[in-house]
Amino acid sequence: MPEGLSRPKCVVEQYTREGSWVVVVRGDLDMDSMPPVREAMERAAAALPVLILDTGAVSFADSSALNLLLLIHQATTLRIAAPPPQLLRMLRITGADQILNLYPSTEQACAAAG
Template structure:
């Protein structure tokens, strides 16, 4: 019997300062994205501002990028604490020019955040 050593994707969600925060941990790819997709789409339909805390994301591929772009078009999305690999993906695709990216969740939730 084969077992997978792949990290699982886990989510924590909570309200904070008028926004809905989704804390994402693990790898975000085509195999793991469904729970994140479901949670963020529901949040985007229910609240005006969605903060994605990506500080504990260890890997993200084009499916994660696609979700971020889709959310950007459907809600006020704030991306918090992306790690270097994800920042690189956002940079080489130009997504960093359209997404609102913050160094921390505190910054993303601040009343002065754009």
């Protein structure tokens, strides 16, 4: 990355919708940004039986993000909404797309949860 430019920080927002907890992440999902994302997802998994992770605004995801997704998947019903191409590619390469529940949008993930 050129000097003076920094990677976008991860932003986490949360809300309930149709009996599910929705966690929206924006920016990079990497080792540096993982603590608040992990905390939000663990809280959501404990609060409601379905967690929807809206990844539509994720700009980058590394193996620490993949690890978190697989851990949360074991703890609750996880639905990943709007995965961007880079995240989809990682999920396909690792075979995680065969394990995780992927949806084109948050609306479709919520409808499937209901």
